[in-house]
Each structure stands twice: as C-alpha cells, then as structure tokens.
Amino acid sequence: MIEILGGCSLLISVFIIFVVYQIYTVLTIAYTRSLYNGIPSPPLDNFLNGHQLTMVAAKKSNTFLDLFGAWCKEYGSSIMVFAGFRNILFTVDPDMFKVVTSDLNSFSKLDDLPNRSLFGQRIAGWNSVLTGGGHNWAIKRKIMSKFFAKANMSEAFEFCKPLMQNYVRSTLAQKVGKGQVLELHEEFSTIFSAYPAAVGLNGFDDPSTIGKNITKILEMIPKQLGKMSLTKILFAMGKEKNETVDMVIAMRTRLKAMSLEKSQEMKSSDSETQPTDIFGLLIQANERCDFQRDLLDEYVVDDILTVYLVMDNMVKQLASLFIFLESHQQVYHKMVEEIRQFTLTDCTSLSQLRYTEKVLLESLRMAPALLRGTRLLKTAGGGPTKIGHYILPSNTQIHFSQYLIHHNEDVWKAPDVLDPERWSGGFNPEPYTYMPFLAGPRGCLGKHFAMMTMKLTLVSLLQKFDFTPRLSKEKKPTIDQGMAVMRIRNNVDYELVPFC
Template identity: 25%
Template sequence: MVQNAFPVRVPLVTEPMGLWKSLQTARRNVLAILPEIATRQPMVSGKTGKRWHMVMDPDALQHILRERLPDYPKSDVTKNLLRPAIGESLFIAEGAEWMWQRRTAAPSFSHRNMTALAPVMTAAAERAVQRLAANGPKRAINMFDEMVQTTFEVISDVTFSGDDAFDRDGVHDAINNYINTAGKISLPDMLGMPDWVPRLGRITGDRALTEMQKIADSAIDRRRKSGPPKGAPDLLDLLLAGADPESGRTMSTEELRDNLLTFIVAGHETTALSLSWALYLVAGDQERQDKARAEAQVVLQGRCATGDDVPKLPYIRQIIDEALRLYPPAALVSRTALKDDILCGRQVRRKDTVMIPIYALHRNHLLWDQPDSFVPERFANRKDIPRYAYLPFGDGPRICIGASFALQEAVIILASLLSSFRFTPVSGVSPDPVMILTLRPEGGVWVMSEPLPRVH
C-alpha cells in the first residue's frame, strides 16, 4: 500500500456506522471500526447489535483488569474465535480452571528458565543475519516474512527441541490458515449469538486445526515416552514436569497441547510483529537507527546478542517498546460485564460488551505527547508512563505469561540485525496496519538491507 505519512496509522471512524457496515469493515480490519474520538476521550459508548463501551482511562482499566477481574471475563466473541484453535487453555479459561493452569505454568516462565532459553534466540538471530547477508547489498526484503520465519524457529525450538519428527511447516501453515479464514469476525459474532450457530469461515479453518492438533499430540506422546533431550529443558519438558502447587494436578495431553499451541501462536506471531514494525520504524528514521546501531555495536563487537546483553541495550528496548505502543499485536480486546458497574461516571449494565481498544489507548491525546509519532525516548524513564496507559501485554493477574520471553527475544534479534545491517525504506511502499486476530503489516515490511563492516 502506498502511503505518504510516517509512521502509518489506521484511519479511524469519524461518523457512526450501522451494523452491516460495521461487520463489513471489521472483517477487513477490526481496528477500522474504532471511532477517532476514542483517541481523545477516556470512554466512548454506543450500540451496534448490543450495547458496548470502549475504555481508554487508566484508572478504569485498572478497575477492569485487576480490581474487578472476575466481573469482566473475556467476551464470548473472543472465546468463540479462539476456542477451536487453543481449547480451554490459559488464554480462554476463566476462574478456577484458569487459576490452576496459571499456577502450573508460571514456573516454566521464570527468569531463570527464560535466561536458559536465550541461546536458542541467539542462534535464530545468527541464522537471520546469515540469510540477509546472502541476499547481497541493497536488495529489497520483506522483513515481515523474515521475522515470522526467525521467531517461529525460536518458538518451535524452545517448545519441541530435539524432535526431528515435529512438523513445523504443518503447524505454521495451519496457524496462518486459521487466522486468514476462521479468525475473521462474523455476523453471529457481532450479534452475540452462541457458538453452536455456524460460522462459515470455520469450516475451512477446522480442517487445518485438526491436523495441527494431531501433530502436537504426537509430539507430546513421543516426549512422554522418550524423556527430555540433552541440554537445558525446553518448554514442553518444563510443562510436563509442572504441577499445581496447591492441588498437585498435572496437565493432560489435551491440556498440554492447547497451552503449547497457545504459546506457539502467541509466542512467534506477537514477537514477529513487534520486530517487523520496529524495523519499519527505524528504516524510516535513520537518525534513531544510527543511535540504536551505535549502542548495539559497542555492546556486541561483531557478534549476535545474547541474553546477558539484553540489560546493556536500553535504547534497543525503547524502540521495541515504542513499536509495541504504536502497533500493539493484540490491538483490541473485549470483555463482557457480568454485573452492573460504573466506569468513568457512566453506567455499564450486565451483559454489555466492554472493549479495551489498546490501539486507541496507546494513541490517546490525554495520555501521550505526539501520540502518532515515533519517539522511543519516551520510554527512557518508564516511571513517567501511567501503568495502565500502556498495555501491550495486558496487565493484572492475566498479564501475558510470556511477556519477558517476548521482550528478551525481540531485543536479541533487533540488536543483532541493526549491528550488522543498515535498513532503508523501499520508495513509495508502506505497510498497511490491518487487524484480523493480530495487528499485521498487510503488504509486508519492505526495506533495503545493506550489510555493514564487522565492528570488533
């Protein structure tokens, strides 16, 4: 898509849309149904089939996500879209079912375990650098495709390491097939109809999902029989060994599979998106790219980044944070109110849909200076940013369990790339921010990649 403005943004709605137009718009780009005033007000309410509220006020968001979490479960629309792919996993489950899974999985994502998995990220960064170098000087590359490949290598290696029989391509193709077909919102979803009402897109998507689940089940069964591979335990080993510290309950093969597929989908897609948007942003701002490269080259001295380097790369982290602000992968999430409540002085009724448009929150003029501009320095002092004004991984008890994993991976890969290459935009071509299940750069992130001399 050709666009002149940098950085690109989603054109938001300036006049009300009816149900049919909202549905057509949402199937192409969910974010295009957001009203422009959501970037200038703390809360916006309306009715499209059913009553809804969009909340951009940090205090109200803390109320929803932390103080009254049980009263605001994930909406039926969200569950209906994702349950066929990831079952009753951590992302979908509520209440006691969610709690025991969270307690069981949390130790697997400890700082110690994430540090032990960092070499897998470094190895993937090294392969990405080699692939880009093999393309030669000044050749246009779609960095979205490259980052999807790189991050999928990471998540499959940390999930099913040493399993040569695991069909990575089959799982990857099934994920993309599901997102592109069954992941689109339908009229029954918009009207809040129950899950048994057929959604046409899911017929195609379900075939791919069935195959993906078979592949994962087989890999889990093989690991149960063979035991862990040599070296640091991978995510599957950690989850197989995990048990709820309160009840002693362990995960069945089906529960393991659903959670592993959740981690695979979320663990590679969100990081690939963060890196793709970050590369788009630095390609369009050579001054900040030079600043980031200088930091990376001083620390790395000609090699790829490791887990130990991450704390020494604060500006690289700021660029990742700013990319997540401008283009949050989960850019719109929704909840269903189970009880009457008051938010921002406005009445919320039981069964109302309460949306958290993170895209609009991160660009809200009441919360951010120059909200549509690329300014990574705003994250130099995180204490200056209200906690619930910035939610790339959610917050409260249900904050993304893999947030530290994703940030470590993103810093390692971005630093490794920037220390080795200069990236410049392809003239006249910009990505189009489109959200189906995640906020993707439609058309790809096309940049020119120029290898740089090694710094020792």
C-alpha cells in the first residue's frame, strides 16, 4: 500500500512539474511577445509555434524569401515574426537598413553564426576581420582596407592576370571540347581559390583542392542549423562529418605552419619595411590587436580561412549569372560581343567594359551573395530603445534581406527581370535599396577586388570559349532561399567550346 501511495505521489509530482513548466512556457512566450504589440505581424500558426510551421514549409518548398516578401507587402515593411521563443523583427525598410548597418554601438553580429565553427571545430573563428566586432575588429579593418582600396587594384591585377591566363592555357584547355560538360560552380571554385595565392597566399594548396574543400565546408554548414533532430544527431555522429572536421583540422594545421614561417620571416627582415601582400598584412593586423600572444597564429589562420570562404561568394555570383543568362541569351551575346572587341591591358582598361559591368551590377541585384543578414540589438542599459518607428527591447534579433529589397516592385521596375540597361545613363539607386556588398561601416572590404576579379574572369574565359547551357530540365539550378549566404541547388552545367 505504501509503495502504491509512493508511486502515486511521484506521478503527481511529475504531473505538477509538467503543468508548472507548461504554464511558465505560455507566460514567458506571452510576455515577450507583448513587448512587440505595436509592430505588425502575420497571423500565427498557433500560439506555441508562432509562425514556425509556415516558415519550415516555405523552406522545404524553397519559397522562404517569397513568403517574407509577401508578408512585408501585406502587413508592412517591418514585421514581427515569432518562432517559439525566438522573436525576430524582419525588415525591408531602407531607413531601417541604414540604422541597423550603420550603428555599430547598438547592433552587433550574432555570436552563433554557423560559418565560425563546424560541430565544435574552429573554421573562421569569432575574431576574424569579417565576423569580429569591437576595437580589435576596427584595427584589423583599418589595416586591411589599405590592401583592398580601389587605388591598390592595379597592383593586385598584375598578379591576378597571369594566373588567370595560365589557368585558361593549361588547366581549362585540357577540359573543353569534344562535348564535355563542365559544372561552372566547380570551375569557378578553382579559379577564385587561386586568386588569394596571386596576392600573397601562395604555397597553401592546389586551387582545385582548396575549392573542393571550401565547397564541402559550406555544404556542411546547413546541417548545423536549426533545432536538434534525429537527422542532425546522426549526421554529427557520421563519417561525413568526421571527414570534414579532419579536413578542416588539416587545413588549419598547414596554414598555421605557414603563418609561423611568415611571421619569422617578417621579424628577421628590415623593421621599416611594411608588408604589402595580404598574408603579411593579416599577420600585422592581428599583432596589433589585444589578443593572447600564444594564439596569434590561430587568429591569422581564422582570417585566411575567412578570405577563402568569402572568395566563394564570387564563385556563386558568377555561377548564378550564368543561370540567368540561360534564359536571357540576348544579354549573353551582347556581353560576349563587347568582351571580344576589347583588349585587356591593365586594370584601368577594365573600365571600358561598360555593358559587362551593367550585367554584373544587375546580377548582383538579382541574386546578391548575401541574401539576408542578421543583427542583434544591444542597448547600453539593457532597456528598450527606439529604432526607426518602433520601441524595441534589448536582445531583439533584426533580420533584413538584400534580396527582397532588390526585388521590391516599389523600388525597382520589373524587379524579377534581368535588365542590364536599367544601369544606363548614370543611374544611381536610392540609398540602402541596393546592397550587394552591404553598406555602412561593415560594408564589404573586398568589393573592388570582387568586381575586378569577376571582370577578369569573364574576359579571360569568354575571349577564348563559347558557353552553351546544358542545364537539367528535371533539376534546374536555382537559388536556395532558405540560407542567408547564397547557395545554388543543382549543377550549373555548361559546355565550353574553343572560340576561333
């Protein structure tokens, strides 16, 4: 009898704890959502899930950004989206873009961005020139801005041009012809993984190997996202995850050895000589930060891997361009005609490619490498503050979408049409309506390098080869709307034929 009563007491206790937890959950969700009562919000799926079920379904059907675009069109340019305990202000308001991207004191990048670690293995770290923040980040950015300044592109071009010519003459020439189909993302990965070597990161690895490794790392990132699930647990325990982590460790080990060697070389040289290559500048930038001295080489490696991860943005940018060109052959032929009448001499000669630049600008509008971004509001006293038209609590996540503002029909005429001519006649978009390289203090350092290398790549390839699409009708390549950084679903297949 006593045992029965004891068992009942335990069950009652468990039941009471369960009920109390449920009440606590409901009250917590209700209270935190009440803090955003003045902001428009779409109808909830249900109280506990908020909008999460609709968002998950949109991700599965690859209409995630379409969903948010429709919500913003119906309910307002800034809306509240609730996913369980997460409360997110989503905005496509250019005025909000300006505040969020310019105010570094109030807004920071999230600490749990997925490109910083791979199931616990460090990739780019928390203090890299791209992902960091605060005083040390400002020091790094100031030093590295010298290398990426527009005035320095002529020097970078002189290193990149022969590298590209050699790639076309040797590597690519062996692959084309005889009906062979190439996957453009893979080819562009090889090209853009070689550019860092041209500007100071030589001796790391074969560009094709680096390109494949970076692609593999980036493909692993989505498998780290979202709530814990059986699929995620099985992957984290699987062979594929272990192989990727081992690959990252091997890359970091090799880069660390290179960093130590380069540091010693710099210390033994004339102290008055300032480094001019990207490797030397990254070492100098980290040495001037308030980091643990015994971890300096790790921070340098973080920055080098950041460089390679960001290079993949141009890979996707050109691959996505060719997806659009498949259905806009008149744009392709006009660009090719300009490129084949053009003589490449030095960096300044690239400015003659006026139509090609319009095509690139329009491609960056159609599918920017960063489809959406995230910032975390942190107020000085921890209390609410006015941001734009709304009072927001501290720790509010704010998401913004370059892709959606680039496709906003109130801003752009026929936004879903690839139209390079919209950039004619000195056209200049309204502030914060065109942000392929972001804007404000965290605007992309490498935008001039990106434009230079993309033009150089197009010239080098299209002056030698005709590109014919061989895209799958069943699995057409498309932009993945579910990720913040652009990913392309399915292969971007083209046949390259030597142009005589």
